């Protein structure tokens with residue numbers, strides 16, 4: 791719960807800075823940047839924090855690219871801050887959401903964003919390495935060392 795509150799506060803008060811744009815530009819090409827900047831500001835902030843945490847563990851350009859783009863499957867969905875908070879609430883209390891098409895759509899987007907992100911990255915020519923990390927970043931367990939690092943960093947931000 792503390793983690794959720796931290797995430798909510800970051801999302802509410804996140805403002806991007808030139809330093810962060812420079813960080814993104816260091817790792818993403820123009821097509822990847824276009825995709826990245828279609829994310830909501832709060833998701834951009836989360837992804838940058840995850841990527842900066844990842845840099846400390848493994849400063850490799852493809853690894854950091856995957857960290858920046860790991861949630862890119864959320865572009866053009868209705869997974870906004872309010873919906874995400876509502877989903878956490880309904881999942882915690884096991885509330886049926888069949889009454890709301892909007893909530894169902896948000897939940898589907900949440901559940902499928904890894905796959906969707908991988909497909910988007912494939913369509914713009916990212917490497918299999920990046921696609922694989924993005925596709926699996928919500929896996930419960932893995933033997934892939936880099937994926938473990940990404941999941942660890944994602945879970946802390």
Ligand SMILES: [Fe+2]
Pocket residue numbers: 860861903927928
């Ligand atoms: Fe994710």
